[in-house]
Amino acid sequence: MARTTGSHSDITGPRVRAAALKLFARSGYAAVSMRAIAAEVGVQAGALYNYTPDKQTLLFDLMQSHMEALLAQMPAGAGDPMVDLEDFVAFHLRFHADRPDEVFIAYMELRNLTPENFARIEALRRTYEDRLERILRAGQAAGVFRISDSKIVALAIIAMLTGVNTWFRIGGRLSLDEVVAQYWDMVRSAVGAGTLPR
Amino acid sequence: MARTTGSHSDITGPRVRAAALKLFARSGYAAVSMRAIAAEVGVQAGALYNYTPDKQTLLFDLMQSHMEALLAQMPAGAGDPMVDLEDFVAFHLRFHADRPDEVFIAYMELRNLTPENFARIEALRRTYEDRLERILRAGQAAGVFRISDSKIVALAIIAMLTGVNTWFRIGGRLSLDEVVAQYWDMVRSAVGAGTLPR
């Protein structure tokens, strides 16, 4: 619906989510009070309830938005396992490097979701893992990847890639391009695809 | 000092730590109340303060004990980079598989430590990472590992290995021996050490 009269919703709403994202990432969901979020926005606690029914939904919406953006922007896959794997690795690293707070929350706050909300986020996460596993199985079938258990390799790769967020910061010692190149080297080696000149 | 009269400290004390470990791992430090810990032990909240000065110290002691056990049991290193790396991988996987709760806390609750306590745990963690990096540099110098940045590779390997704790459970589809074998395959490949028959 179009903007209604006297409304600041389209200004305050995003600021509430941004404040919650920042504070949840820094201190954790359980340790952040609604009053702290309100103070970050510059508003009283009661005003937050114009933008979220409760604190739990605020967390869930942040995680859901993140996971849906991840799935929406993920490369579709060209069909060549080697190309698809490289694209996946590059995409994962760049997407995650751009959103350290969202990534942190998506991995750390799963246990603070209600069971129903947890199940919904978990389903999105599995969809993402399945995409990588499908690439690995295609390469396995084509004989270009030498791996035994595609599920384990998929999880190991994702864990390795997501680990960059514990240390990588834009503007640090290494550029994002260098990080992508180095991780692609490791992933390519780990799946048993020889070190080919490119 | 030897056991003093009228004391149950040596019984209740460990039970307090065990209850805190279990509940912190399940729900997170901030979401667990001292009353919840006391209920798990079967005691009133006030009694906990015979065994810890406060909640923060309870968390810190759990994390410190875990990290010190990790460092104490870590293999010393024989000198051969290939052997040392394989030993490190196997040790890491087995040690972590045995202690899912401790590992979970050690990685998730860092931000709930006071700055001083955080610095102390962080120092222990860095000591552990340095041990792996030293193995990698030795293999790099000896020409047996083909890697460029030993620091990144060390962090990537640790992230990959620690990731098993998100899915591995003793008694599941895969035995621990199978997991160790598969991860060693991936690590050996990732550091560019050829797939040799063993």
Add this chain to the structure above:
DNA sequence: TGCTTTTGAACGATTGTTCATTAATCAGGA
């Protein structure tokens, strides 16, 4: 004037922690 947004107070519940009091356990002597 009509509608939206924000305030600010209030609510019941829960938080970490303290402490006087009670209960339990022990060593040593009779």
Add this chain to the structure above:
DNA sequence: TCCTGATTAATGAACAATCGTTCAAAAGCA
């Protein structure tokens, strides 16, 4: 074996503070 005195552990109430959430009233804008 029983008693005594000493010592420790656990209770249960209390504390000030903070929690998520609600809502009537005030403020701001079209």
